[in-house]
Amino acid sequence: MQKYIFPIIFILWNILHISFLRLNEVLKIADSFAYLQMAHHFKNFSLEWFWNGWFGFLYSIPIAIADIFIQNDMMATFGVNIIFFNLLAWLCYILWRSYLSFKYNILFIILIFLSPILLNYNIHILSENIYIPLFLILFVWILKYKEIPDFSGSVFLGLMIALLYYTRSEAFIYLGSIGLIIFFLLITKRISFTKAFLNYITVIVSFFIFILPYIFYLHSFTWEWWITNKWSSNLRQAELR
Numbered sequence: 001m002q003k004y005i006f007p008i009i010f011i012l013w014n015i016l017h018i019s020f021l022r023l024n025e026v027l028k029i030a031d032s033f034a035y036l037q038m039a040h041h042f043k044n045f046s047l048e049w050f051w052n053g054w055f056g057f058l059y060s061i062p063i064a065i066a067d068i069f070i071q072n073d074m075m076a077t078f079g080v081n082i083i084f085f086n087l088l089a090w091l092c093y094i095l096w097r098s099y100l101s102f103k104y105n106i107l108f109i110i111l112i113f114l115s116p117i118l119l120n121y122n123i124h125i126l127s128e129n130i131y132i133p134l135f136l137i138l139f140v141w142i143l144k145y146k147e148i149p150d151f152s153g154s155v156f157l158g159l160m161i162a163l164l165y166y167t168r169s170e171a172f173i174y175l176g177s178i179g180l181i182i183f184f185l186l187i188t189k190r191i192s193f194t195k196a197f198l199n200y201i202t203v204i205v206s207f208f209i210f211i212l213p214y215i216f217y218l219h220s221f222t223w224e225w226w227i228t229n230k231w232s233s234n235l236r237q238a239e240l241r
Contacts, residue, residue: 158206
């Protein structure tokens with residue numbers, strides 16, 4: 001019986017949420033227009049899809065792909081958001097099943113589905129819908145990495161931080177968090193100093209390899225070498241004021 005409870009919870013939540021989508025026919029948040037516009041540029045194979053470094057472009061890719069089949073960008077986005085929300089709940093289940101009993105894990109998943117802030121993201125076109133599942137994937141991988149801190153795991157950490165960066169550019173700060181985790185592995189004598197150093201360098205180098213094309217793109221019109229141009233954009237706005 002237990003194996004049927006989680007699918008039933010997921011199915012009932014999806015039916016309930018889909019029935020309310022018709023109440024969200026008007027965009028209420030300014031950022032939503034930017035993501036829909038980036039999705040439009042992506043479908044037209046335009047470099048404007050990359051935008052200008054303010055909004056991460058990764059969220060626009062699944063929206064554009066879904067829109068090819070649905071032919072309605074808002075409904076395509078809602079469908080993508082539901083998929084990501086289900087992924088988020090499943091990842092939470094994966095994370096907590098080793099720590100919680102079955103009944104408490106059920107309660108936890110129900111609370112996830114009823115979370116007001118998560119539902120608020122889910123019914124709007126905001127990058128948090130893809131960012132949170134990506135972060136949970138990173139977190140799940142870190143738990144695995146603590147047990148086997150190898151080269152391929154370090155490369156994957158760099159890739160995941162790059163994907164988060166392509167969603168929200170502030171994600172580069174996770175490089176510092178990974179450094180602390182590797183330092184913890186070092187002081188608990190799970191890895192040697194040489195391996196800790198090489199692993200951390202691998203994470204950093206992998207991250208920059210994955211984002212280097214985008215940095216060059218930003219440089220092509222800002223003429224500044226930044227991994228994000230939010231600071232320079234804020235400075236320009238402040239100077240204009």
